[in-house]
Amino acid sequence: MSFKDILLQINSYPDPTSTDAIDQAVSFAAVIGGTISAMAVEVDIPAVSNRVADYLIGLSGMAKDQERKSAEACKAGLDYFTTQAKAAGVFGGVVSRRADLYLVGANVADHARTRDFCIVPLAELTDGQRSVAETVIFGSGRSVLLFRAGAADLPTRELGTVVLAWDGSRAAARAMADALPMLSKAKDVAVLSVTNEKSVTYAGIGVDAVRHLRAHGVEARAVEIDAAGDRIGTVLERYLAESSADLLVMGAYGQSKFREFVLGGATAHMLHNPIVPLMLSH
Structure with a gap:
């Protein structure tokens, strides 16, 4: 009896999921005898409707820059995950999506419905990951495993x-x-x-x-x-x-x-x- 189909959410905005958090998720999957896939969502920041503000401080340009950084973080996170998960023998695939900034959690919840459970790494209290976690908890119909690298670490050698x-x-x-x-x-x-x-x-x-x-x-x-x-x-x-x-x-x-x-x-x-x-x- 074991979990065979785990989903890891890799955050891309505003703070990308750390390599330490990815390492812990991969090692934990190995500890419990599972296979793990990763999902990253590129954020689409809504267009600015205030022309004056856009003219004065360039909000549209700032939004595009943040979208570019999110896309780069998705690729880097999924590439790193792929390397680590394959090395550990637990690789189950990767999923990349693009969604409105406020619908990241809903996209993760949709994909979590066909997984054994979903891992959501937390970072700072204000990084938006709690909102993603709540959406997946209430919307996926699956269990959600939350951890915070460096403060509430996943077991990576054995489950005590x-x-x-x-x-x-x-x-x-x-x-x-x-x-x-x-x-x-x-x-x-x-x-x-x-x-x-x-x-x-x-x-x-x-x-x-x-x-x-x-x-x-x-x-x-x-x-x-x-x-x-x-x-x-x-x-x-x-x-x-x-x-x-x-x-x-x-x-x-x-x-x-x-x-x-x-x-x-x-x-x-x-x-x-x-x-x-x-x-x-x-």
């Missing part, structure tokens, strides 16, 4: 401890099912439930999830932590640090409407500044 956030909800059940091939590769799986924070979460809620995972050959263990007045996101973050976890699997709570996203509290907390890679399912 994976934490499954479990509250018995539909989203948590979806996340567990989606992650099964990955959980089977982990050395340690902790099914973490936070009690006394939600009325639906009770003592022993993780026991049946552990039973299900063991039925699939995954040796998991149930862990319960009393919230003691803290928010779920804070409790999760603390446990991830204390357990030296390699990855967090959780359901993504929230809803999408007209390209705007309203995230649940725990989802928003973990997305804001992740300390380990996150695999999210909606």
Whole structure:
């Protein structure tokens, strides 16, 4: 049981995805026994409608220059990925598209629908990648793996401890099912439930999830932590640090409407500044 068809999104604007992030994604695919493809989108910046502003500061020319840089970043990123993925024996192909700046996420979501899951590298908090991630989470119907090279690195040698956030909800059940091939590769799986924070979460809620995972050959263990007045996101973050976890699997709570996203509290907390890679399912 393994993932055979992974998609990596390579960003081209405003900040291209780093070679370090590409290296990590390729190595991670090898760790979990998968094949990985990459997709890059050249941005099309909408034409300037204000003639005076265009005349004074040359906005049209600036837009064309940024589009050229995006196209160059796409080619460089895909070329680098191809070399690294072929060397690692996990190359699955490349996809290049051109789209309106505001529709990059929608294009990635479209392609992610026919993949096992999609990897979206995050960079700076304001680089627009969070918007891409949210669009793929809500729009693709597939899991999304988020990481930040240098801060929340993907495991590149082996998959140690994976934490499954479990509250018995539909989203948590979806996340567990989606992650099964990955959980089977982990050395340690902790099914973490936070009690006394939600009325639906009770003592022993993780026991049946552990039973299900063991039925699939995954040796998991149930862990319960009393919230003691803290928010779920804070409790999760603390446990991830204390357990030296390699990855967090959780359901993504929230809803999408007209390209705007309203995230649940725990989802928003973990997305804001992740300390380990996150695999999210909606």
